[in-house]
Amino acid sequence: MKSFTTHTGLAVAMDRANVDTDQIIPKQFLKRIERTGFGEFLFWDWAQLEDGSPNPDFELNRPEAVGVSVLVARRNFGCGSSREHAPWALEDYGFRVIIAPSFADIFYNNCFKNGMLPIRLSEELVDEIFSRAEKHADYRMTADLESCTLSDEHGFSTSFEVDAFRRHCLLNGLDDIGLTLEHENKISVYEATHGISAS
Amino acid sequence: MKPRTLFQKIWDNHIVHAEEGQQTILYVDLHLVHEVTSAQAFEGLRLAGRSVRRAGKTIATADHNIPTTDRSLPIADAISKLQIDTLRNNCREFGIQHYDLNDPNQGIVHVIGPELGYTQPGMIIVCGDSHTSTHGAFGALAFGIGTSEVEHVLATQTLLQTLPKTLELRVDGQLKPGVTAKDLVLYLIGQITTDGGTGYCVEYTGEAIRALSMENRMTVCNMTIEAGARAGMIAPDATTYEYLRGRKYVPADFEAAVARWQELPTDEGAQFDKSLRFAAADIAPQVTWGTNPGLVASVDAHVPKPADYSDPTDQKTVAGALDYMGLEGGEAITDIQLDRVFIGSCTNARIEDLRAAATVAQGHKVSDHVDAMVVPGSGQVKQQAEEEGLDQIFKEAGFDWREAGCSMCLAMNPDKLSPGERCASTSNRNFEGRQGKGGRTHLVSPAMAAAAAIAGHFVDIRDWK
Numbered sequence A: 001m002k003s004f005t006t007h008t009g010l011a012v013a014m015d016r017a018n019v020d021t022d023q024i025i026p027k028q029f030l031k032r033i034e035r036t037g038f039g040e041f042l043f044w045d046w047a048q049l050e051d052g053s054p055n056p057d058f059e060l061n062r063p064e065a066v067g068v069s070v071l072v073a074r075r076n077f078g079c080g081s082s083r084e085h086a087p088w089a090l091e092d093y094g095f096r097v098i099i100a101p102s103f104a105d106i107f108y109n110n111c112f113k114n115g116m117l118p119i120r121l122s123e124e125l126v127d128e129i130f131s132r133a134e135k136h137a138d139y140r141m142t143a144d145l146e147s148c149t150l151s152d153e154h155g156f157s158t159s160f161e162v163d164a165f166r167r168h169c170l171l172n173g174l175d176d177i178g179l180t181l182e183h184e185n186k187i188s189v190y191e192a193t194h195g196i197s198a199s
Numbered sequence B: 001m002k003p004r005t006l007f008q009k010i011w012d013n014h015i016v017h018a019e020e021g022q023q024t025i026l027y028v029d030l031h032l033v034h035e036v037t038s039a040q041a042f043e044g045l046r047l048a049g050r051s052v053r054r055a056g057k058t059i060a061t062a063d064h065n066i067p068t069t070d071r072s073l074p075i076a077d078a079i080s081k082l083q084i085d086t087l088r089n090n091c092r093e094f095g096i097q098h099y100d101l102n103d104p105n106q107g108i109v110h111v112i113g114p115e116l117g118y119t120q121p122g123m124i125i126v127c128g129d130s131h132t133s134t135h136g137a138f139g140a141l142a143f144g145i146g147t148s149e150v151e152h153v154l155a156t157q158t159l160l161q162t163l164p165k166t167l168e169l170r171v172d173g174q175l176k177p178g179v180t181a182k183d184l185v186l187y188l189i190g191q192i193t194t195d196g197g198t199g200y201c202v203e204y205t206g207e208a209i210r211a212l213s214m215e216n217r218m219t220v221c222n223m224t225i226e227a228g229a230r231a232g233m234i235a236p237d238a239t240t241y242e243y244l245r246g247r248k249y250v251p252a253d254f255e256a257a258v259a260r261w262q263e264l265p266t267d268e269g270a271q272f273d274k275s276l277r278f279a280a281a282d283i284a285p286q287v288t289w290g291t292n293p294g295l296v297a298s299v300d301a302h303v304p305k306p307a308d309y310s311d312p313t314d315q316k317t318v319a320g321a322l323d324y325m326g327l328e329g330g331e332a333i334t335d336i337q338l339d340r341v342f343i344g345s346c347t348n349a350r351i352e353d354l355r356a357a358a359t360v361a362q363g364h365k366v367s368d369h370v371d372a373m374v375v376p377g378s379g380q381v382k383q384q385a386e387e388e389g390l391d392q393i394f395k396e397a398g399f400d401w402r403e404a405g406c407s408m409c410l411a412m413n414p415d416k417l418s419p420g421e422r423c424a425s426t427s428n429r430n431f432e433g434r435q436g437k438g439g440r441t442h443l444v445s446p447a448m449a450a451a452a453a454i455a456g457h458f459v460d461i462r463d464w465k
Helices: A085-093 A105-112 A123-135 A164-172 A176-181 A184-193 B006-013 B039-048 B078-094 B109-115 B130-138 B147-156 B181-192 B214-227 B238-244 B254-261 B312-325 B351-361 B379-387 B390-397 B446-455
Strands: A006-014 A068-073 A097-100 A117-120 A140-144 A149-152 A157-159 B015-017 B024-027 B030-033 B058-061 B097-099 B124-127 B141-144 B158-161 B165-172 B200-205 B231-233 B274-279 B286-288 B296-298 B340-343 B371-374 B422-425 B440-443
Touching: A006 A097, A006 A123, A068 A123, A068 A140, A085 A105, A097 A123, A097 A140, A105 A117, A105 A164, A176 A184, A176 B147, A176 B158, A184 B015, A184 B024, B006 B015, B006 B141, B006 B200, B006 B231, B030 B109, B030 B147, B039 B078, B039 B147, B058 B078, B058 B109, B078 B097, B109 B124, B109 B130, B109 B214, B109 B379, B124 B130, B130 B141, B130 B214, B130 B231, B130 B238, B141 B231, B147 B158, B165 B181, B181 B214, B181 B274, B181 B286, B181 B296, B200 B214, B214 B231, B214 B238, B214 B351, B238 B254, B340 B351, B340 B446, B351 B379, B351 B390, B351 B446, B379 B390, B422 B446
Parallel strands: A006 A068, A068 A097, A097 A117, B030 B058, B030 B124, B058 B097, B124 B141, B165 B200, B165 B274, B200 B231, B340 B371, B340 B422, B422 B440
Antiparallel strands: A006 A140, A140 A149, A149 A157, B015 B024, B024 B158, B286 B296, B286 B440
């Protein structure tokens, strides 16, 4: 798994709540059997007009959004379908950090499996970031997972919370399966005591 | 011993390894696999040189992508076909039981698991699909996982989990005539909102829940994820055991299993992190009007306006939803005209759902401006419906009668809405574009969907003659 220690990048503010994974990556792209290459389909239905041309009003299509890697959104980001294609698409597009007041559980978990850092902040702090992103051109943020702080270049700084185990795995790019298999003897003991045999 | 909830008992029973400051390793009893979220997981196993640890605890079927038209024809969509073929090949390579396209037991994964008796009380059940919460209806801990986790379960038969909080949703009293499990769960989502359950595992309790059939309990648990909770569960009882008795894959010594399952229900005095109470009598038939399942109203109400909300984010959400849905706000729900009706999905495509819809449709004709389809949840459901003559009722009324699959719940196969088309759907998500780009989805119960198909607009099923 990819590791994450610190990241500085251009932020884009998406003033939308309940962004569901159907919007992040619509179903027609879930037929692919690869894990990569989903970035060009990110937010497909929002990014395009009916004639297939780019929607100039869509946040990621604005000229100032070229090269963004930090996404700021409203509450309940990533709700709905469990499709890991959603974090794959965000990551493939270039995002490394997603900031919102809350995330759907499955999506939140899927981010860590793909080297992306989802950061939960209060509604007030997210509001603050929205107004700063509007005020400052070329608005960049830095997320430091070592110190669990998020900051910008204009004096904003806050700490954020992340589960200690997930933080450890992400900092070190640890493979979950490898970690679990360190306890393989315990899995075998569990199976033996529950009458589970190979079949 | 300290009183425990159903959830806590199942969690405790499955701990392989627990350590302070780490996620807990839990044993998985049943892993359901489908074509859309598994290919990359199997590829991951191959790349790492790993095998499937317990193939016997894994079952697979193709459901999301498959056409619901004539199964003897080749699949026209080459990319869908490749994904379906890939699942077949992976199951063969790793020795996994696969209910293939022409198997009589093929169907939506959350329909076939219970009907074949794989789903049992007390189990931990996972699947790369958020509607895995369905299986919680049997008193199992069942939840959706991502593809990385699918790979983890395949390789280790375990999963790393952080302990969620517990939320009791209690519904007292009896549902009124015409009010179904679908209305109940849509009402609850409307009340607690689409992220009200985030971070929690839900247990549904109370008289109204106890009175539900297994099919109806599955509908309720299925939609738990639409309130943000990964898992929803209902304690097993006589209804559960009678449903399971005699099914193909239940334990050989069924009575001994029942004795074990009877230990599972939440103990008297056990504490939930949060408990909310509702009255069944307050619930009317529900219709969603927006673009998430929490944006829902009683059928006898009006579509709200952004100004009805105080929170600015809610106002923006509602304004965007109305715009997408082609509604002004203020319309009577029963004035909303429809183009399409879809009866199907892992939420509402079981035999009782089809019976409920057929009862309404019998002797009527689908409105001449509505195109209506019925997609059974599984081959078994289809067969039973045909034995009962439900297919004839639907066909005579002008409904299309299809083969089993997920179909227009998510429109990955050829069944989809055209831009601007408005659909009454028994499925679980009314997200933008869910049933086809630009399509407008209203979620309802099977009976309400059937009545809407006939009337051409929503009708209050309580007034149906």
